[in-house]
Amino acid sequence: MRIGELSRRSGVSVPTIKYYVREKMLPEGERTAANQVSYSEEHLRRLRLIRGLIDVGGLPVPAVREVLAEIDAPEPSTHRAVAAAHRxxxxxxxxxxxxxxxxxxxxxxxxxxxxxxxxxxxxxxxxxxxxxxxxxxxxxxxxxxxxxxxxxxxxxxxxxxxxxxxxxxxxxxxxxxxxxxxxxxxxxxxxxxxxxxxxxxxxxxxxxxx
Amino acid sequence: MRIGELSRRSGVSVPTIKYYVREKMLPEGERTAANQVSYSEEHLRRLRLIRGLIDVGGLPVPAVREVLAEIDAPEPSTHRAVAAAHRxxxxxxxxxxxxxxxxxxxxxxxxxxxxxxxxxxxxxxxxxxxxxxxxxxxxxxxxxxxxxxxxxxxxxxxxxxxxxxxxxxxxxxxxxxxxxxxxxxxxxxxxxxxxxxxxxxxxxxxxxxx
Incomplete structure (x- = not known):
């Protein structure tokens, strides 16, 4: 999907999505043409995770970044991820x-x-x-x-x-x-x-x- | 006690104490001489309550103000005070x-x-x-x-x-x-x-x- 659809379906504004990409919290989309980038269901899922932690959980962005880094690690650890969230x-x-x-x-x-x-x-x-x-x-x-x-x-x-x-x-x-x-x-x-x-x-x- | 001692015993700075008084979260001290205001153990207790709600509980100042108003009400209500804290x-x-x-x-x-x-x-x-x-x-x-x-x-x-x-x-x-x-x-x-x-x-x- 295009970034506009990703924004609509996630309820997250386009500038905020771009910010998450820059901050490496969200993987870059796939470049499908010179001016087109395509996003997948995985991106949508990740955005919902980010917003859930921030909006409902009250977690600040740096803590979310740490949690995501742990989830994406080659050998993710539950203990370290929960500790990051808790900090x-x-x-x-x-x-x-x-x-x-x-x-x-x-x-x-x-x-x-x-x-x-x-x-x-x-x-x-x-x-x-x-x-x-x-x-x-x-x-x-x-x-x-x-x-x-x-x-x-x-x-x-x-x-x-x-x-x-x-x-x-x-x-x-x-x-x-x-x-x-x-x-x-x-x-x-x-x-x-x-x-x-x-x-x-x-x-x-x-x-x-x- | 003088405001300096109140500050030392509560760990709250003098400007912050004055702010709480202005915001009516803390009662004014008793004027004992032209340039002297005296604070009681009740003031200390109130300051600790405020800081406990803010520092440990993570409550924002407006919510603390609401909670205190309820505690100080002629007929305080547990339900309303907890609801204010929760909001x-x-x-x-x-x-x-x-x-x-x-x-x-x-x-x-x-x-x-x-x-x-x-x-x-x-x-x-x-x-x-x-x-x-x-x-x-x-x-x-x-x-x-x-x-x-x-x-x-x-x-x-x-x-x-x-x-x-x-x-x-x-x-x-x-x-x-x-x-x-x-x-x-x-x-x-x-x-x-x-x-x-x-x-x-x-x-x-x-x-x-x-």
Whole structure:
């Protein structure tokens, strides 16, 4: 198809498509005549992936570029692709105190021990978890921090579904894409479901406060 | 305390503190002498709340302002405060096709029926869920969409913990603050725990792919 059709079908403007090509996020089209470049269904699929990560997942362009580079690598790694996506999502610019962070680290370690988890030190979830828990303590939300082990149990149930889905993929590049989307868009889905379930459970327990 | 001490203890610069006061996000300090304004522990607590929502939760300033207005309202509402926070987090700028969204809406309704959920139409989770699922379909992640009911079950387990925590608060303003932080920072905690649990479950099931 011509670039105009690719733009129409993907909902991405022609200048933006050209930008993605320049940035090597999208492969060049095939030159079919002096002034004609043709794009395939693969290009459309890639554009949808890019927009899904950016629009729904909230991933910044540099993180998308890293994720795509991993998907396109000769030996793509799910772990590295998800780590790249997650680095892009991390918004931890502020700092809590060292003491609170040390305390949060101990809480995290005791949760890991309790649940029999032994994650790698480079798991991008660990610093995010430590910082968020330190902030929770700083904000007087000790009861939340004390419940982390229960939240961890629920998170493990989610991860079981994630890995079950992932294990159905036989193609490696497919599995990597699935893992990234399941993580980035999946976080949006889980946050949305949580919001809806909260209302349900809240109404079941109380009359509501307005 | 003077503004310098408030700045040091909160880690927020003096100009930013003054900006929050101008924007009515932080109450003015008490004028104790011609050239002296004094701030209390309440100011410090409020500043930490603002920075927690912005730095860890990734909430934009206008959403924080809305949340604070709700917390400070004569009759604060948990529902409205969490809805304001969630509106601020929604990054759904892109659009999937109407047909996919219609299909996603039917999926969502069947999940609600299956789980016995009957959320209000204004629940901010619903449009986020519909759009994310439509994108998942567009990206060929049908197996994820087919598992939404399982994710919903896990989300309900999370919501049970959320509401359990919330119900321990007796003061309404406290409950509202707890609900917002539990939602905004809580999403970060759950996403982080999910990432860590994925590694755990993945290693349990496979040798890993690198």
């Amino acid at each position: 892009g999502l991390t918004v931890l610019t502020g700092e809590s105190t060292d003491q609170l962070r040390e305390e949060a680290r101990r809480t995290v370690e005791s949760v890991f021990a309790e649940r029999g988890w032994s994650p790698g030190e480079d798991n991008p979830g660990i610093p995010a978890l430590v910082e968020a828990l330190a902030r929770m303590r700083l904000l007087g939300q000790d009861s939340f921090v004390d419940c982390v082990s229960r939240y961890a149990e629920a998170a493990e149930a989610i991860a079981e579904i994630d890995i079950d889905l992932l294990s159905r993929r036989t193609n490696v590049a497919d599995a990597v894409e699935n893992a990234v989307l399941g993580t980035v868009l999946g976080d949006v889905v889980i946050a949305a479901l949580r919001r809806i379930a909260q209302e349900q459970v809240f109404n079941r327990h109380t009359e509501g406060d307005g | 601020g987090l929604t990054v759904l700028t892109g659009e999937s096709t109407d047909q996919l969204r219609e299909e996603a809406r039917r999926t969502v309704e069947s999940v609600f029926a299956e789980r016995g959920w009957s959320p209000g139409e204004d629940n901010p989770g619903i449009p986020a869920l519909v759009e994310a699922l439509a994108r998942m379909r567009l990206l060929g992640q049908d197996s994820f969409v087919d598992c939404v009911s399982r994710y919903a079950e896990a989300a309900e387990a999370i919501a049970e913990i959320d509401i359990d925590l919330l119900s321990r608060r007796t003061n309404v303003a406290d409950a509202v603050e707890n609900a917002v932080l539990g939602t905004v920072l809580g999403d970060v905690v759950i996403a982080a725990l999910r990432r860590i649990a994925q590694e755990q479950v993945f290693n349990r099931h496979t040798e890993g792919d690198g």
